[in-house]
Amino acid sequence: xxxxxxxxxxxxxxxxxxxxxxxxxxxxxxxxxxxxxxxxxxxxxxxxxxxxxxxxxxxxxxxxxxxxxxxxxxxxxxxxxxxxxxxxxxxxxxxxxxxxxxxxxxxxxxxxxxxxxxxxxxxxxxxxxxxxxxxxxxxxxxxxxxxxxxxxxxxxxxxxxxxxxxxxxxxxxxxxxxxxxxxxxxxxxxxxxxxxxxxxxxxxxxxxxxxxxxxxxxxxxxxxxxxxxxxxxxxxxxxxxxxxxxxxxxxxxxxxxxxxxxxxxxxxxxxx
Amino acid sequence: xxxxxxxxxxxxxxxxxxxxxxxxxxxxxxxxxxxxxxxxxxxxxxxxxxxxxxxxxxxxxxxxxxxxxxxxxxxxxxxxxxxxxxxxxxxxxxxxxxxxxxxxxxxxxxxxxxxxxxxxxxxxxxxxxxxxxxxxxxxxxxxxxxxxxxxxxxxxxxxxxxxxxxxxxxxxxxxxxxxxxxxxxxxxxxxxxxxxxxxxxxxxxxxxxxxxxxxxxxxxxxxxxxxxxxxxxxxxxxxxx
Ligand SMILES: Nc1ncnc2c1ncn2[C@@H]1O[C@H](COP(=O)(O)OP(=O)(O)OP(=O)(O)O)[C@@H](O)[C@H]1O
Ligand SMILES: [Mg+2]
Numbered sequence: 109x110x111x112x113x114x115x116x117x118x119x120x121x122x123x124x125x126x127x128x129x130x131x132x133x134x135x136x137x138x139x140x141x142x143x144x145x146x147x148x149x150x151x152x153x154x155x156x157x158x159x160x161x162x163x164x165x166x167x168x169x170x171x172x173x174x175x176x177x178x179x180x181x182x183x184x185x186x187x188x189x190x191x192x193x194x195x196x197x198x199x200x201x202x203x204x205x206x207x208x209x210x211x212x213x214x215x216x217x218x219x220x221x222x223x224x225x226x227x228x229x230x231x232x233x234x235x236x237x238x239x240x241x242x243x244x245x246x247x248x249x250x251x252x253x254x255x256x257x258x259x260x261x262x263x264x265x266x267x268x269x270x271x272x273x274x275x276x277x278x279x280x281x282x283x284x285x286x287x288x289x290x291x292x293x294x295x296x297x298x299x300x301x302x303x304x305x306x307x308x309x310x311x312x313x314x315x316x317x318x319x320x321x322x323x324x325x326x327x328x329x330x331x332x333x334x335x336x337x338x339x340x341x342x343x344x345x346x347x348x349x350x351x352x353x354x355x356x357x358x359x360x361x362x363x364x365x366x367x368x369x370x371x372x373x374x375x376x377x378x379x380x
Numbered sequence: 381x382x383x384x385x386x387x388x389x390x391x392x393x394x395x396x397x398x399x400x401x402x403x404x405x406x407x408x409x410x411x412x413x414x415x416x417x418x419x420x421x422x423x424x425x426x427x428x429x430x431x432x433x434x435x436x437x438x439x440x441x442x443x444x445x446x447x448x449x450x451x452x453x454x455x456x457x458x459x460x461x462x463x464x465x466x467x468x469x470x471x472x473x474x475x476x477x478x479x480x481x482x483x484x485x486x487x488x489x490x491x492x493x494x495x496x497x498x499x500x501x502x503x504x505x506x507x508x509x510x511x512x513x514x515x516x517x518x519x520x521x522x523x524x525x526x527x528x529x530x531x532x533x534x535x536x537x538x539x540x541x542x543x544x545x546x547x548x549x550x551x552x553x554x555x556x557x558x559x560x561x562x563x564x565x566x567x568x569x570x571x572x573x574x575x576x577x578x579x580x581x582x583x584x585x586x587x588x589x590x591x592x593x594x595x596x597x598x599x600x601x602x603x604x605x606x607x608x609x610x611x612x613x614x615x616x617x618x619x620x621x
Contacts, residue, residue, distance in 0.1 A: 159470075160470075181473040182473075195463060195464030196464070197460075198459070198462050199394050199462075200393070209468075211385070212473065237463065
């Protein structure tokens, strides 16, 4: 299969604490990959390793057949990223910020307006980024990631801080990207319904370990086979049962909660 | 070159471009004022007129420049950390070391501009106020170069600190502490104190004549290079936490 990112038992330790533990991911070219996990699961850390911001303690990965650190420039030129909170120069306007990125990436001038247009920030482009609202900063960060339409996007909670219509808008945008221009998106989010609607494949992380990786369909079968949603019913008796009764209507949320819960219980047993 | 232009564009609206010219103008105005108000007292000092012109005015100019360096270094780096831009830069295909070097270069050039303004004032005063035939352009140029060189270790040191420490108040505090200790030790003969970059910077102002001290020159060059290399290496390495 044609994978743009493959990681091989990727591990990151901070002193004694293991943030990412032997994670092997396979991200198909042209797909939208939903990266899920509770707070502190290690999603951001994994994405940072893929960007070369932190070095893995063990394991390896390749992006489009290239490796860090020897191909750093080539890899980073092809990745648009938004990690955790958006980052920008507060003393520059939105447009000037993108222009700095454009110059670093050596892209043509019109890419700035294109990116502003994509995220709906054209009108606010000439205002200081430091004075933007949270949602506008998020959009600016996203515009920075989309600048020049790179073949790979790493988006860490891109809809954080957006209003409902903004979430809808950005979701539609991200969903349309692989068709608009052939790109691959790796996206982490806590909005499971979001991921369910746009992702092709998902990876579920808990305490740094990969619990599941595969397509949404596979996840439904897997969950059905293991009876996982039933395990989660005690917690979400409302929608869980109803959804389970509909044919093929297992909700990602229930599967996710049950899977994490079961793993946490298993973890506790191991610790005892 | 491309990176240099990018760095220049980042500094918009930070006030960095105001700090050094202000230090330069303040220094020049101070020189004019002092020489016009106290001309006779100054010129009756038991030194050669050229030495009086250069050493008597050098002290305050050095202090202006020193605070210019401290503020500018803190501003440049604060702007990089404030909105989290440093984080974004780490995920872009640029070498952090090269960016660091450009930043160093920009501040050096700004300091040079400030020094040029101040020395123009000295040139003017020397031409008009010194006794006939006492002004020697060569001496002024040599001393100006010497003062500039002596200021470089502090600049190199401050850029290093401000680039590595996210909290702007720490380099600012260290800068002030450096200034105070530098003042205290500037006129000691003990060569070991030349390891202190602020002492090196204040040496020309503390001397009684305008002859460059070769030990200070060597210390300045070595320290500037050491801090620059350290900063380059640290920023390059900090990619990989
Ligand atoms: N620089 C660091 N030093 C020490 N521990 C760290 C560091 N960065 C992250 N961690 C730890 O690694 C773990 C994983 O963090 P990470 O940010 O990857 O989680 P996440 O899955 O992105 O969570 P969230 O959903 O809250 O964003 C956390 O327990 C965190 O405390
Ligand atoms: Mg995170």
